[in-house]
Amino acid sequence: MNQVSNNALLSFALDLASAVTQPNRFEQLVYAVRATINCDAVVLLSHSHGVLTPLAQRGLSDDMMGRRFIIDEHPRLKAISSDHYPVRFPADSPLPDPYDGMVLGHDENLPVHSCMGVPLYLEGKLIGVVTLDSIQPGVFDDIDTRALEIIGTMAAMTLNTAILMEQLENQSQHAQNVLKVIGEQSSEMIGQSKAMQDLKQSINLVASSDFSILIEGETGVGKELVARALHEHSSRAEAPMVYVNCAAIPHHLIESELFGHVKGAFTGADRDRDGKFLLADGGTLLLDEIGELPLEVQGTLLRAIQNQEIQAVGKDQIRKVNVRIIAATNRHLETEVAENRFRADLFHRLSVFPIQVPPLRERQGDVPVLAGFFAERFRRKLGLQQLTLSASAIDMLEAYHWPGNVRELEHVISRAALFSKAESSKADNPKGITVITSTHLTGLQIDNSAKEKIQKNELEPRLEIHKPIDLRLETETYQRNLIRKALEDNQGNWTKAAQQLSMDRANLARLAKRLGIVVAKEVRI
Secondary structure (H helix, E strand, O other): OOOOOHHHHHHHHHHHHHHOOOOOHHHHHHHHHHHHOOOOEEEEEEEEOOEEEEEEEEOEOHHHHHOOEEHHHOHHHHHHHHOOOOEEEOOOOOOOOOOOOOEOOOOOOOOOOEEEEEEEEEOOEEEEEEEEEEOOOOOOOOOOHHHHHHHHHHHHHHHHHHHHHHHHHOOOOOOOOOOOEOOOOOOOOOOOOHHHHHHHHHHHHHOOOOOOEEEEOOOOOOHHHHHHHHHHOOOOOOOOEEEEEHHHOOHHHHHHHHHEEOOOOOOOOOOOEEOHHHHOOOOEEEEEOHHHOOHHHHHHHHHHHHHOEEOOEOOOOOEEOOOEEEEEEOOOHHHHHHOOOOOHHHHHHHOOEEEEOOOHHHOOOHHHHHHHHHHHHHHHHHOOOEEEEOHHHHHHHHHOOOOOHHHHHHHHHHHHHHHHHHHHHHOOOOOOEEEEOHHHOOOOOOOHHHHHHHHHHHHOOOOOOOOOOOHHHHHHHHHHHHHHHHHHHOOOOHHHHHHHOOOOHHHHHHHHHHOOOOOOOOOOO
């Protein structure tokens, strides 16, 4: 029986109070929910414009964090989001579960048996959802509805505070601005690695300035995505961002493309035409593949950037513009300058604040997250009910060195999705779960030792949990050991122990008392 006592609710409230101030506040919120309600998996998702985005999770495969769930496409999430009270689904519910095949410790094709969702509302507005899943049927049936409502209310307030703090810390006051760019690509940067956190920090630092930015990185790392993020977080976000591919323009038309021309300026100029600088006036101009720009045009571009003045081809009049320049290249421009293929003065003008986008092989832990993001995208495109990645597939993706970076990963997942769909359509698949396995990942060359390990994992059945686990007991034991170790490390000093555990001293004392640890007399509760 999975009851929630008053003491458990009090503990939950204390855990939430300390979670907000932690750098991993969303993970702490999930931890508090899982410590209160025994389950196999918990996911915290934020809501925005009909899409649920995972903020933290426990118990599901890593690719879960890269997925974005359009509510209208997932009946269970829609039912949860449409209600103002906790929603419990029967074990035999015909509605497909969005996490089928993702619960750790179980076969990929084993669906979830128990599912419950708690909508998080604040002032009548849905700000998020907490979902709880268990392989065992009926485990949520006996939980008091009032207790769940209290948990939902407290979690909603904590989530709202945590999101506000996250926005302040990341200086994301412009995050809701509409980015006016050509195309429909998302400007969201997927990844949780240290390399990506450093990149996002650099973007947040310089985005609000008007500095010229040089973005360098290998092909396929996402340089254009970085440029979009810089524009979106700038004071120019409401103005247009104009894209120019310097490598795709014929040399004799580059000046016309950048600065415009008047009718009759050259053969084929049958009308006046504004250039990209004028189109980007007040906004941002992205000069992609800047390293391909001919030397004879570089001088003209330099003067336009320095003076913020342009002169259309065939026109004597000079016009003032207000344009922020972002340049991107897969070349190393310092080498190009040293070998006289790129002007040094233009290089220094463009690289006021250089940003290096890390290759995928240096983004530890991001491959499964990105794979999940692309899997969810192709699930929608292919009209699949569920598309998951097997453990062996994730192992193979992580073993590969990715010379083509994120773009190559996207293409690999798109092909694998097609192969797995074709294979699934031929087999009996009543639950509608389509699984990408290592056999669907074509074109990946990995070393023999990694290949042998993956093949071994495929042959060995994944560990299934048969013995019931008292999650609360295990959690309390873990907490008790951490507190005792912190006290031992700090010679019994509760203040220093609280600092080591990133907790308020009073909260630590309350938690210790609840866990049966003798609290020092000088600590007041």
